[in-house]
Amino acid sequence: xxxxxxxxxxxxxxxxxxxxxxxxxxxxxxxxxxxxxxxxxxxxxxxxxxxxxxxxxxxxxxxxxxxxxxxxxxxxxxxxxxxxxxxxxxxxxxxxxxxxxxxxxxxxxxxxxxxxxxxxxxxxxxxxxxxxxxxxxxxxxxxxxxxxxxxxxxxxxxxxxxxxxxxxxxxxxxxxxxxxxxxxxxxxxxxxxxxxxxxxxxxxxxxxxxxxxxxxxxxxxxxxxxxx
Amino acid sequence: xxxxxxxxxxxxxxxxxxxxxxxxxxxxxxxxxxxxxxxxxxxxxxxxxxxxxxxxxxxxxxxxxxxxxxxxxxxxxxxxxxxxxxxxxxxxxxxxxxxxxxxxxxxx
Numbered sequence: 001x002x003x004x005x006x007x008x009x010x011x012x013x014x015x016x017x018x019x020x021x022x023x024x025x026x027x028x029x030x031x032x033x034x035x036x037x038x039x040x041x042x043x044x045x046x047x048x049x050x051x052x053x054x055x056x057x058x059x060x061x062x063x064x065x066x067x068x069x070x071x072x073x074x075x076x077x078x079x080x081x082x083x084x085x086x087x088x089x090x091x092x093x094x095x096x097x098x099x100x101x102x103x104x105x106x107x108x109x110x111x112x113x114x115x116x117x118x119x120x121x122x123x124x125x126x127x128x129x130x131x132x133x134x135x136x137x138x139x140x141x142x143x144x145x146x147x148x149x150x151x152x153x154x155x156x157x158x159x160x161x162x163x164x165x166x167x168x169x170x171x172x173x174x175x176x177x178x179x180x181x182x183x184x185x186x187x188x189x190x191x192x193x194x195x196x197x198x199x200x201x202x203x204x205x206x207x208x209x210x211x212x213x214x215x216x217x218x219x220x221x222x223x224x225x226x227x228x
Numbered sequence: 229x230x231x232x233x234x235x236x237x238x239x240x241x242x243x244x245x246x247x248x249x250x251x252x253x254x255x256x257x258x259x260x261x262x263x264x265x266x267x268x269x270x271x272x273x274x275x276x277x278x279x280x281x282x283x284x285x286x287x288x289x290x291x292x293x294x295x296x297x298x299x300x301x302x303x304x305x306x307x308x309x310x311x312x313x314x315x316x317x318x319x320x321x322x323x324x325x326x327x328x329x330x331x332x333x334x335x336x
Contacts, residue, residue, distance in 0.1 A: 081327040085268065088239070088285055091322045129323050 014041070015049055022053050023060060026067055035074045047082060054086050055093060058111035065111060069118035076124065087124055090116050094133060098140045236288045237321040238297065243282035244306045244314045245272035252284060260297060264288045266326050281314070287326045294320070 011019070018041070021034045038050070054072065057065050076083030090112055097109040116133065119125045243252065249269040256267070264286045272282035288294050302318040 081268070084325050084327050087323045087325065088321065089270075092283065125323060132322060
């Protein structure tokens with residue numbers, strides 16, 4: 001059948017070069033080279049486009065995301081403003097994903113969570129930000145009129161963004177993912193299977209902390225408070 | 229977790245997609261000029277297919293100024309040429325980091 005030729009997007013040469021560096025050249029052997037090439041760019045002109053490309057972590061391979069985080073760290077030395085913008089942007093993307101809860105965005109939401117984690121590994125995100133983000137994922141939209149659209153009861157997607165137990169029985173793939181996660185991170189941890197068990201454990205923990213903290217204040221050794 | 233008392237960086241969300249940085253800073257500066265040392269603007273996109281809001285990050289000099297700023301701008305309605313209303317949200321930025329004032333110039 002006759003149809004007009006597809007008009008392909010024409011990008012300026014500099015943009016094409018940035019895309020080539022990030023999306024085809026970048027791997028663990030070339031990262032030094034890519035970083036050097038990025039530093040040579042005319043920054044005032046390229047910074048917005050570079051930021052846009054860094055947010056496309058979901059287009060590459062999942063195992064490559066740490067390379068983008070590493071580049072962010074490498075660039076921060078001379079372009080601190082850029083590294084900060086990357087963090088702000090990822091956090092906004094995560095938040096936006098929760099607000100829209102669009103099925104088509106799931107893959108990129110996972111990639112953005114991974115990216116945030118990698119940025120933490122490269123010390124560009126504080127642990128408090130990680131905990132606040134996990135908490136946001138836990139509570140976002142609950143108790144509001146939009147709850148059913150934002151996080152329906154049978155929707156287990158956010159578990160992939162790390163939350164557990166407030167839903168019923170889990171789909172098998174997610175259950176396996178969880179088992180892998182625990183095996184890797186906390187091989188000796190007991191996993192609770194009901195909300196009641198968790199509550200009991202938390203109460204016990206809180207009582208324990210309470211006794212510890214009263215002990216401490218009696219002995220006047222408050223300084224060694226809990227760090228994570 | 230940082231106490232709200234020492235947080236100075238805020239994010240303005242849900243700004244109109246087509247608002248210009250100049251138009252926004254004019255509004256902010258009418259009441260808050262000289263009270264922040266860093267502002268960065270992220271333009272949104274007004275296209276029909278993928279519309280996105282504009283955003284701005286501001287680091288205030290004093291934590292108290294944040295409160296006053298939020299009273300002024302949180303829920304503030306921006307109206308575009310077509311009469312669409314955009315209700316601004318002011319929040320503490322999740323990451324409180326701001327760029328160092330003096331960054332080494334890249335010798336490359």
